[in-house]
Amino acid sequence: MDITARSGLLEAFSRVLGQSGVVRDAADLDRYTAEPRGRYHERPLAVLRPASTQEVAAIVLLCREHGVAIVPQGGNTGLVGGQSIDRPEHEVILSLERMRSIREVDADGASLIAEAGCTLATAQAAAESVGLLFPMSLASEGTATIGGNIATNAGGHLTVRYGNMRRQVLGLEVVLADGRVLDGLTSLRKDNSGYDLNQLFIGSEGTLGIITAASLNLVSMPRQSMTAFIGVHDLPATLTLLRLLRNHLGETVSALELMPRLALDFVLDYLPDAHDPLVRAYPWYLLLQCDTAVAGDWLQDACVQALERAADEGVAADAVVAGDDTRANSLWRLREAISPAQKTGGVSLKHDISVPVATIPEFVAETCAALERQVPGIRPCVFGHIGDGNLHFNLSQPEDMAADAFRALEGDCNRIVFDAVVRHRGSIAAEHGIGRLRAGELARRGDAVRLDLMRRLKRALDPDDLLNPGKVLAPGESG
Template sequence: MNAFLQRLVGAVGRAAVVTAPADMAPHLQDWRGRYRGAALAVVRPASTDEVAAVVRICAEEGVPIVPQGGNTGLCGGATPLADGRSVVVSLSRMNRIRSVDADNAALCVEAGCTLAEVQAAASAVGRFFPLSLASEGSCQIGGNLSTNAGGVQVLRYGNARDLALGLEVVLPDGRVWDGLRALRKDNTGYDLKHLFIGAEGTLGIITAAVLKLFPAPDQSRIAWAAVPDAAAAVALLGRLREDCGDRITAFEIIGREALELVLRHIPGARPPLPDSGPWAVLIEAADRLRGGALEDAFDGALADAVAAGVARDVVVAGTLAQARALWSLRDNISEAQRIEGISIKHDISVPVSRIPAFLEQADAALRAVWPDVRIVAFGHIGDGNLHYNLSKSAAQDNPEFIASTPRVNAIVHDLVVRLGGSISAEHGLGQLKRDEIRRYKSAVELDMMMAVKRAFDPRGLMNPGKVIGFDKD
């Protein structure tokens, strides 16, 4: 083992090979505190060549590799297993903006850049990178791509997959694939980058990416609307898109329980309306326009919705501080839940039109078994993605309920699939849903996924125990 670690030191330098337990500890636990693993070392390469050297050494020694970005994932995908056989490869030192091409509306960044740093680099040349997450100050772009992150702007701009033009990837044998093409059109065979986006580091390590940029919006409108039910929220979305088109960039639904958790646990949080009722939606419209066209269309559509009873009440942010306060209520739901305690979390998607049916049927099915279940529902209703989280309000009752996770998941996920949905909309599979997905994917689909895994990583060394692996065959 000492010889193996010395080889790593030779590749990246002594300071970049971390073996002290206290220094490794932050890399061995996920953000939620649900998963804890062990590792031989945490290696922090500073370049693609160093990543490739580390991977070659691990491949020669048969040592598994766990790629890790900002470690903000929610499914244990960046946490090593408990067997202690792996090396964690942290990309945090690979944080350079390699190039910005404003005329081509693209920039090339290394995988360890935080999402906020990528956004700032785009802004510095008058452009806009639209991927936006609550963790954008700490999550890294390599992790965003590896999980095909969604966030709040998917409605207009798409997921991370839609924002990537090219990738640089270190393969499981240490070879480097340079696919850093800044092209919108390239019809020369298989589009290989899409195999790595969403693969959670199981096929290789993303070390750099070329990303799409967009014109920077010069005006925006942000509103909080109380709606009587989820069906009204879907109707409101339709009205706004009819009047404002794709200027609607975000449309988030927040259930009463989710809002109350934020008001209880987040200092400075204030209710935006005297009574938001059972459901509220947070809406953002943005564009680059001359004159007041956006304000007129957006505010007019909201006024018509109130008059028609689709919305009960609305407040529109009049200042930047008010806009930030509204977004803070949405962005802090996950943190408020973490403070409140453990819950059974679901990251599901169904067609937007079926959101009301899902909520009605899932709520009824769960309450038939657990009448006092607390349902915290919120998320990106504009693209059909809900975070549907369950617990008991009384702390003493929660451990027994959490022990029922398999039964709860079966109720929720079976319904999702019946409605034509997915059990993982944007968080990935990681360790959390790796076995669960086998219940819902067809044998043909699983065979195709396994064929891809074997083609790239025949020895199963890349992020073992995540997404799909060999031990279940």
């Protein structure tokens, strides 16, 4: 784009959004371009901050007219670069941060309508204000937005009970690539009047439409909660334990988080005031949370009985049950600190994968052995939402290897992990999405029919490749 066309377009953006709606200053751009993994840094032509659905639609029409692509952005906490810029002079970031109101909370219908730029924490608080729960929780919830959560179909530790973001969405308002607004903001629980178009946009990572608001499902607020930290001798025993806990505690099981000893060691180094909850060290740990909306004081006893049974059967080596919220929070803190704590172990190559739960012991053993053959001394730190089969298969550098030498082995490590995932009929992207980071991997490994349908959908909804090009479908794949 030549200089005259460029300044004309920037003036047009300002006319629609006002001066404060257009960010161009280099220092101000940093918070939109610096993403959590530090992989992508390119600057956009501008960051645009619409304050209404109509302004989003007007910006889409302007961008379309000038052939400028749009990268939607919420809280910029995405872990696969979906919110980042690929071609600086030809792309704008459209930030939803000024669209952050809660339009409606319906206690009787157990739903709320949030604008896309609301943080997840704001939506949780709005639900709580009427005594209900929005059943989604991520460590990034103070910054990640409802629009971003829907666009990535986020999961989290409550997914094992309530499902991921897809299960929480009742209706969507979406600005399409041609500037029209799809008004699907229903809170109906039953609506079979044709194709469910919401499902197209959930998990589409900003490539099919710009989500501007969502109607969300709420559930009853828990009245009893219990958290326990359990030591386990091996992964097969962990699976037996999962089965036993589900049999005894049923739908009260709300979170089942796996962590290895290496992760706990990293965390104990990283948090000086934290301590090992159990007297002896174990190879694996399970963090269990149970909740029920039924009033009473029976849940803790039920959990203790289930854990005693697990100990009798030899599947739980030791356990501690949190007696109060403070103790429960300190157990959760150990889990939440794994990602930052892992940095104390040097470079970490990360893989957000899922496999069928029953295959986890075999998958982990086989993959770790292949990695050790390729990179002797590599330190797998495999943790995550074991109840969903979702593992963060993170690999810390060998203690005697330089960081750059380990980084150079990323391709080899990815191949080993993803080959094993495919062999076990798993997914190379469980909850973080494909974004830019895994688009090439999906193009190489994805099912041909599925990829063909995805390309056709993209062409039908966004024929000019205006919305987040190069994300999900690798560059050149969508045309």
